[in-house]
Amino acid sequence: MSEVPQMNNSNSTHGMKTLVKNRTLQCGIMSLAMMVVTPQVARAVVDDAHSFALEAAQEDVEKGGVKIRYDYASGSLKNGQTTTVGYQVFRGNAYWFYLGSSEMVTKFTVSVTDADGKEIKGEVKKFDNSYIFQFVPERTMLVAVTLSGVAEDAEEFSWALVYGYKTVNQSDSDSDEVKENESE
Amino acid sequence: MQSLDLLNFNQFHRRNSRASALIVSCGIALSAVVSTNAATETPDEMAPVRVFDQVVVPVPHEIFAVLDDLGIRGWKGVAPLPKRPQRISRPQAALLLGAVVAEGFLAVQAEDMDKTKDLGPEVLELADMLGVKNEVAGHARSIVDGADEGRWDDVREELDKTQQTVRNAMTKLRDDDLAAFVSFGGWVRGTEAVSHVILDSYTVERAELLRQPDLARHFSKTLKAVEGSAAKAPGVKTMNKALDKLSKLMSKEMLTDIEVKQIEDICTESVAAIYGAKVEAATDE
Numbered sequence: 162m163s164e165v166p167q168m169n170n171s172n173s174t175h176g177m178k179t180l181v182k183n184r185t186l187q188c189g190i191m192s193l194a195m196m197v198v199t200p201q202v203a204r205a206v207v208d209d210a211h212s213f214a215l216e217a218a219q220e221d222v223e224k225g226g227v228k229i230r231y232d233y234a235s236g237s238l239k240n241g242q243t244t245t246v247g248y249q250v251f252r253g254n255a256y257w258f259y260l261g262s263s264e265m266v267t268k269f270t271v272s273v274t275d276a277d278g279k280e281i282k283g284e285v286k287k288f289d290n291s292y293i294f295q296f297v298p299e300r301t302m303l304v305a306v307t308l309s310g311v312a313e314d315a316e317e318f319s320w321a322l323v324y325g326y327k328t329v330n331q332s333d334s335d336s337d338e339v340k341e342n343e344s345e
Numbered sequence: 346m347q348s349l350d351l352l353n354f355n356q357f358h359r360r361n362s363r364a365s366a367l368i369v370s371c372g373i374a375l376s377a378v379v380s381t382n383a384a385t386e387t388p389d390e391m392a393p394v395r396v397f398d399q400v401v402v403p404v405p406h407e408i409f410a411v412l413d414d415l416g417i418r419g420w421k422g423v424a425p426l427p428k429r430p431q432r433i434s435r436p437q438a439a440l441l442l443g444a445v446v447a448e449g450f451l452a453v454q455a456e457d458m459d460k461t462k463d464l465g466p467e468v469l470e471l472a473d474m475l476g477v478k479n480e481v482a483g484h485a486r487s488i489v490d491g492a493d494e495g496r497w498d499d500v501r502e503e504l505d506k507t508q509q510t511v512r513n514a515m516t517k518l519r520d521d522d523l524a525a526f527v528s529f530g531g532w533v534r535g536t537e538a539v540s541h542v543i544l545d546s547y548t549v550e551r552a553e554l555l556r557q558p559d560l561a562r563h564f565s566k567t568l569k570a571v572e573g574s575a576a577k578a579p580g581v582k583t584m585n586k587a588l589d590k591l592s593k594l595m596s597k598e599m600l601t602d603i604e605v606k607q608i609e610d611i612c613t614e615s616v617a618a619i620y621g622a623k624v625e626a627a628t629d630e
Contacts, residue, residue, distance in 0.1 A: 228406070228501075231509040234399045247400040249560050252553060253411030276559070278395070303559035305395055326407055328414040 211235060211321035214261030217291035218325055227257055227325040234306075235321040243309040246322055250298040258306060259323040260292040266313035276302040297329055400563045402528045404505055405450040405535030408554050412542060413454065419545040420455035423538045424613070427620040429467075436578035438474035439523040440619040442511060443530025445471060449488065449504045451538050453497050461492035461500060468507055475523065477514040481507055522575040525567045529584065532560065533615045536591075540609035544602060552600040555608055561592035580618030587615045 211233060221227040234246040250256050260269065269292060273281045281304060283296030298304070312318040409420075426448055429441065445467050452460040465488040472481035484507040491500035508527060515524035536555065543551045565588035568581060575581075590611050594604055 228410075228498075230401070230404065231502075231505045232401055232404075232512075234401055236399075244398045245396065247395075247397040247559065247563070249401075249403045249407075249557055251403070251408055251411055252550075253414065254407060301553050301556045303400075303557070305397065324401070326410075328410045330414070 210261040210263045210319045213291050214259040214321045214323040217259045217288035217293055218323060221257055227327045229325040233321055233323045237317055237319045239317040240311045245305050245307045247303050247305055249303050251301045252298055253328055254326045255297045255329045257325045258294045261321045262290060263319035264312035264315050267310045267318050269310040272307045274305045402532055405447050406501055408539050409454045417542055417546060419542045423541045427617055430621045434578060435475055436523060436526055436575040438471045439526035440530040442471040443527040444534040446504050446508045447531040447534035453500050458492050462489050465489035477511055480510050480514050522571045529564050533612050537609055537612035537616055540605050544605050547602040549599050552605050555600055556595055558592045558595040561588050561595055564588050579621045583618035584615050587611045
């Protein structure tokens, strides 16, 4: 898992629909961190993390035609603890992962790896205190999203990882291929 | 393997395949995502082991959409689900509910209004058997209404929500095994349909969509850890054997048409088994 760069959006309010200027980080790998400062918000639970992740997805759904899955991964982590979630992805789709946290100031470390353990390149954005990671898989496989985090004002935090997908134009390059059972 | 004998293709590509990088999932039950137990499992040879705390199972539409984008339109040619037996146990109801939801995705893909509308009440009946009728009632109604008005994206959304709602309810009731059954029923029916459609206009690229060995392994591990009455549900024995075969087949780097047919046959057999068909003997080889 890679060390993360810091992203500091100091005036963002948790839960607001204000779109923090989506800073697109052209990362070779998905490695990032976030710092959002709004200390007076009460401790949240997993559902809050889910809500925040969904908020981050809203624009992609409304304007980008991304279909969000209602199934999502979630849980609680102690600071520094790691968890890994598997997602089956299919070539021909683009995928968006939205990571929300219950804590206002949480520094996340996230790594997405393919079936061979290689880190996957993608586009990283930030929405309030949530992360968005988008990529187009080069093949059908189960990817591993490994995440850990450190909450500034708590020993542990809740997280939720929502994902969405959308087909991408692809050339069916082997469409003329095979079918030898017909020709022979 | 019996399905091999049934195939009658003259030629097919037998490409060198190698074991793909695979995963052994283990972990903890969290949220509605299927989790598996941490237990020892022998991975395929040469396959590095990865450990997952949770695995999110895709819905059929994630593949249907790709095929649809490629101009594949064979959705109505998929054989319908078997007739539901009159008496079914809760574990069987969970399996069937998953299969019926997958059937809903298939009906929506085919834009088959009548079939989609018929599935609404069926979902409700199965949810009733699982003790979650109230939780699902709104989704069932929305499925019927959406189909009536041809709002197919909305129906897809409701199908996804239905599955999620049932699994959440099962998890709350500490019925994690049944929550996993819902996922498995949906996956196996969806895979059966996808195999059928791909075989209709086979290409290596399309067949790649069936390369899901890690999911097969994940389900295998989950099913083998099931205990009590759930372990005795119809089809569990067949499914365990089927998943072992599927994980091997799906590991192949390039799936030939004959292998796609094998996957379809195995899934068809599993679906029949969860509906109570006597197919245990057929897979006992």
